[in-house]
Amino acid sequence: xxxxxxxxxxxxxxxxxxxxxxxxxxxxxxxxxxxxxxxxxxxxxxxxxxxxxxxxxxxxxxxxxxxxxxxxxxxxxxxxxxxxxxxxxxxxxxxxxxxxxxxxxxxxxxxxxxxxxxxxxxxxxxxxxxxxxxxxxxxxxxxxxxxxxxxxxxxxxxxxxxxxxxxxxxxxxxxxxxxxxxxxxxxxxxxxxxxxxxxxxxxxxxxxxxxxxxxxxxxxxxxxxxxxxxxxxxxxxxxxxxxxxxxxxxxxxxxxxxxxxxxxxxxxxxxxxxxxxxxxxxxxxxxxxxxxxxxxxxxxxxxxxxxxxxxxxxxxxxxxxxxxxxxxxxxxxxxxxxxxxxxxxxxxxxxxxxxxxxxxxxxxxxxxxxxxxxxxxxxxxxxxxxxxxxxxxxxxxxxxxxxxxxxxxxxxxxxxxxxxxxxxxxxxxxxxxxxxxxxxxxxxxxxxx
Numbered sequence: 001x002x003x004x005x006x007x008x009x010x011x012x013x014x015x016x017x018x019x020x021x022x023x024x025x026x027x028x029x030x031x032x033x034x035x036x037x038x039x040x041x042x043x044x045x046x047x048x049x050x051x052x053x054x055x056x057x058x059x060x061x062x063x064x065x066x067x068x069x070x071x072x073x074x075x076x077x078x079x080x081x082x083x084x085x086x087x088x089x090x091x092x093x094x095x096x097x098x099x100x101x102x103x104x105x106x107x108x109x110x111x112x113x114x115x116x117x118x119x120x121x122x123x124x125x126x127x128x129x130x131x132x133x134x135x136x137x138x139x140x141x142x143x144x145x146x147x148x149x150x151x152x153x154x155x156x157x158x159x160x161x162x163x164x165x166x167x168x169x170x171x172x173x174x175x176x177x178x179x180x181x182x183x184x185x186x187x188x189x190x191x192x193x194x195x196x197x198x199x200x201x202x203x204x205x206x207x208x209x210x211x212x213x214x215x216x217x218x219x220x221x222x223x224x225x226x227x228x229x230x231x232x233x234x235x236x237x238x239x240x241x242x243x244x245x246x247x248x249x250x251x252x253x254x255x256x257x258x259x260x261x262x263x264x265x266x267x268x269x270x271x272x273x274x275x276x277x278x279x280x281x282x283x284x285x286x287x288x289x290x291x292x293x294x295x296x297x298x299x300x301x302x303x304x305x306x307x308x309x310x311x312x313x314x315x316x317x318x319x320x321x322x323x324x325x326x327x328x329x330x331x332x333x334x335x336x337x338x339x340x341x342x343x344x345x346x347x348x349x350x351x352x353x354x355x356x357x358x359x360x361x362x363x364x365x366x367x368x369x370x371x372x373x374x375x376x377x378x379x380x381x382x383x384x385x386x387x388x389x390x391x392x393x394x395x396x397x398x399x400x401x402x403x404x405x406x407x408x409x410x411x412x413x414x415x416x417x418x419x420x421x422x423x424x425x426x427x428x429x430x431x432x433x434x435x436x437x438x439x440x441x442x443x444x445x446x447x448x449x
Contacts (some may be wrong), residue, residue, distance in 0.1 A: 018141025026149025052104020313354015
């Protein structure tokens with residue numbers, strides 16, 4: 001089995017992640033009418049996915065460490081499919097909220113487990129591009145959700161079809177994972193050496209895998225092959241990765257990206273693009289930028305390096321958020337609507353080349369093997385918890401601070417994120433997971449850019 005086949009199937013978890021988070025932006029314009037939702041209830045209807053994702057991320061690492069990466073991803077595919085089907089058939093608001101909570105559980109587990117599985121399966125020399133394929137699929141899923149939203153905007157009960165389309169990739173992911181191997185690292189950690197060697201052979205072809213197998217075994221011996229425990233996250237070797245992972249998780253959300261993803265049509269309507277179709281179409285343009293810049297990031301990831309792209313992306317986000325704040329301060333007009341669209345596109349581009357893919361890649365690289373699943377789980381919980389908090393209060397922030405004040409707040413937080421990344425985030429390109437683990441057992445100073 002070629003590794004490209006493994007990556008293509010497993011990264012469908014990222015596509016579902018992107019589709020099911022992005023699709024609500026267009027569907028909400030119609031759901032709020034059908035169910036007469038207040039701004040607070042709109043926030044809850046959107047945020048329930050994030051609550052489910054936070055819960056899923058909290059348990060995803062433990063489940064992956066206990067039952068294996070492959071089997072948990074199959075369970076996630078079932079949850080995605082069930083949630084999509086219930087969403088499409090919902091006849092009452094509570095049913096829709098329950099269905100979206102189930103989707104959220106799947107998103108939470110997939111968001112940390114897909115990059116983990118890909119990182120453990122990929123060769124070191126192209127791990128950045130492989131894991132970032134997951135981020136590409138997330139952005140492609142978001143774009144696909146915008147296109148579907150636009151195509152169904154004039155259809156009666158179109159929001160049901162918008163939410164139900166996620167059933168298709170969910171089924172494909174579940175069936176595809178049945179044919180893929182388990183992570184060789186996880187198999188070795190459970191003493192299943194013959195299965196781990198067979199998995200490596202299927203991933204690398206018929207060549208000699210003894211060197212890679214020996215390196216994995218040496219890493220496990222260094223960890224004394226002890227069972228993972230939550231207390232191990234506070235040991236010296238894991239403390240620095242935990243600070244970096246949780247810090248980037250929080251900054252990825254409090255800098256405002258998912259308010260743009262979830263509420264882009266609403267933002268465009270406030271900026272002067274009046275009709276639902278026009279606002280959704282403008283959002284699709286943002287989705288295209290997201291995909292294109294993610295592709296660029298994937299091409300640069302293993303050449304320019306993670307740290308450099310992260311710093312550049314955060315700098316672009318800071319500047320464009322200030323432009324957005326100024327545009328909204330100027331009032332509502334068609335011209336300012338186009339300025340807003342341009343600034344949002346540049347902001348999303350900065351995120352897509354930096355903080356978007358880099359966060360998910362780094363947390364799949366920096367944690368010691370013994371607690372990699374749990375470390376990623378903690379970082380992902382922090383990510384989804386921050387996402388939930390920002391999403392639920394966003395419309396209320398707009399009401400209290402105004403659009404200009406809200407985006408100015410995001411700009412300040414992005415500058416803080418830039419300072420954090422400059423001070424703490426290391427360079428990991430071209431290094432094996434075992435080398436990264438050894439490096440991070442030292443001090444907090446980052447490697448040179």
